[in-house]
Amino acid sequence: YIVNHAEDRVVCIDASVLPLYERVAGDISCVRHHVLVNAPPDIKTTLPNVVHYEDLIDGADDDFTWRSTDEQMAMGLCYTSGTTGDPKGALYSHRSMFLHTLGENQAMGLGLTESDVVLPVVPQFHAMAWGLPYACAMAGADVVMPGPHLQPAALAELIESQQVTVAAGVPSIWNGLYQELKTTPRDISCVRALVVGGSAMPRSLIDGYERELSVNVLQAWGMTELSPLGTVSKLQRHHLGLTEAQQLDVKALQGIPLAGVELRIVSDDGAELPWDGETMGELQARGPWVIRGYFKRDPTPEHFTADGWFRTGDVATMTPDGYMRITDRTKDLVKSGGEWISSVALEGALMGHDGVLEAAVIAVPDEKWSERPLAVVVRTAEGQVDTDELRRFLVERFAKFEIPDRFVFVDKLPKTSVGKFDKKVLRGRVSDGSL
Numbered sequence: 001y002i003v004n005h006a007e008d009r010v011v012c013i014d015a016s017v018l019p020l021y022e023r024v025a026g027d028i029s030c031v032r033h034h035v036l037v038n039a040p041p042d043i044k045t046t047l048p049n050v051v052h053y054e055d056l057i058d059g060a061d062d063d064f065t066w067r068s069t070d071e072q073m074a075m076g077l078c079y080t081s082g083t084t085g086d087p088k089g090a091l092y093s094h095r096s097m098f099l100h101t102l103g104e105n106q107a108m109g110l111g112l113t114e115s116d117v118v119l120p121v122v123p124q125f126h127a128m129a130w131g132l133p134y135a136c137a138m139a140g141a142d143v144v145m146p147g148p149h150l151q152p153a154a155l156a157e158l159i160e161s162q163q164v165t166v167a168a169g170v171p172s173i174w175n176g177l178y179q180e181l182k183t184t185p186r187d188i189s190c191v192r193a194l195v196v197g198g199s200a201m202p203r204s205l206i207d208g209y210e211r212e213l214s215v216n217v218l219q220a221w222g223m224t225e226l227s228p229l230g231t232v233s234k235l236q237r238h239h240l241g242l243t244e245a246q247q248l249d250v251k252a253l254q255g256i257p258l259a260g261v262e263l264r265i266v267s268d269d270g271a272e273l274p275w276d277g278e279t280m281g282e283l284q285a286r287g288p289w290v291i292r293g294y295f296k297r298d299p300t301p302e303h304f305t306a307d308g309w310f311r312t313g314d315v316a317t318m319t320p321d322g323y324m325r326i327t328d329r330t331k332d333l334v335k336s337g338g339e340w341i342s343s344v345a346l347e348g349a350l351m352g353h354d355g356v357l358e359a360a361v362i363a364v365p366d367e368k369w370s371e372r373p374l375a376v377v378v379r380t381a382e383g384q385v386d387t388d389e390l391r392r393f394l395v396e397r398f399a400k401f402e403i404p405d406r407f408v409f410v411d412k413l414p415k416t417s418v419g420k421f422d423k424k425v426l427r428g429r430v431s432d433g434s435l
Contacts, residue, residue: 002079002087003028005296012053015039016148022046071095077295078127080224081416089295090224092128100227100289101134103258109232110166110195110218114140117162117190121146121155121169122197126418127228130168130197141166152180156188163190170198170419171205172358178208179357179380193218197228198420200326200344203252204352210248221254221326225310227289230263231255231324238321253323254316261287263324264309265316275318280327280340283316284309315342332423334363334373341373341402347421349397350375350390355383358413360421361404364430375404376426376435378413408435 012035037053075094079087120132197220209215222228233255265281273281293299334341343361350359358378363371387407414425429435
């Protein structure tokens with residue numbers, strides 16, 4: 001779908017996914033050239049017009065003059081995950097990406113410098129790899145690529161051997177690394193910032209990294225539509241007098257907007273809501289690198305307001321000093337008996353239990369209450385936790401009505417191509433009775 005919708009003319013294909021691409025090639029009509037990467041010279045393929053990447057660049061002259069380009073011209077096109085329908089295309093201009101890179105490298109952003117060694121454990125196709133290739137180029141930082149070796153042990157070895165200073169990935173990646181380092185210790189004191197995005201990192205995991213491994217965790221929030229970075233959670237001067245527990249509360253937030261990004265929370269009728277750290281509302285954003293429409297789609301009120309704000313689909317709170325906290329995705333909130341229950345809060349709490357490796361919470365239909373939360377849990381390798389223990393664990397943290405009625409234990413959770421829990425798959429398993 002994406003290749004046809006984007007009207008791609010050239011496709012670069014890693015040898016490891018060549019069989020997969022060959023299976024869908026007959027449904028693609030726009031591609032004129034196929035570039036094979038990491039492929040042996042004698043590889044067999046059914047694709048036409050194939051050239052090896054090494055042959056393409058062999059003998060090319062690296063002394064050339066960059067072409068002058070209009071800053072408003074398109075420079076990149078990335079697609080959303082498509083968990084609620086067909087993926088939507090976000091088109092970036094040279095100007096928007098340059099400004100995003102400046103924002104990402106500001107002091108209250110990631111603040112990369114020439115002395116940094118950056119490990120992006122994120123798909124290069126997803127949201128411009130979080131903008132890291134451009135931020136590294138601007139700062140002069142070194143980049144370490146993990147390739148297909150995303151297993152915790154391989155990442156731990158790579159961080160230690162390459163002296164990585166900044167690493168970026170989704171919580172499931174860092175949860176796996178944390179479990180690995182508990183059983184097979186390595187020296188990763190070189191890491192000055194472990195950047196987390198995609199979903200909220202459990203408070204307990206942040207605490208584990210900082211207290212046990214002396215690694216500073218930076219929560220960040222963004223979306224494909226924001227190029228993608230919108231906020232980073234760094235402590236400010238007025239936080240330094242807080243206790244460690246209070247500072248951890250701040251680090252568990254999604255952070256303050258980068259300079260240039262504006263955020264607001266609104267009610268169902270569009271009224272702006274107070275920044276009191278408690279009131280939940282729909283999160284909206286605007287700024288120089290926030291898109292104003294999707295590629296080949298007319299702007300609709302579903303995604304964009306009449307006064308120019310992008311409707312993120314997230315539900316959030318804002319503190320008086322401007323720190324944002326995602327409470328849930330609109331589609332993932334559980335509405336039970338007229339009360340909203342945050343799946344994100346339940347997931348974070350469950351993953352704070354020593355016997356829980358991962359947890360996802362979804363809404364399931366209920367005759368009496370309309371919806372009730374269902375928790376799908378992956379135990380740790382040594383964990384023997386059961387439903388009663390998890391209920392007792394949650395009673396200390398949540399109102400009785402918020403606690404899931406059912407806990408289902410599985411070997412692994414389905415994930416999207418960018419490492420998030422795939423709740424659409426889980427809902428489907430509930431519908432067909434397999435969960």
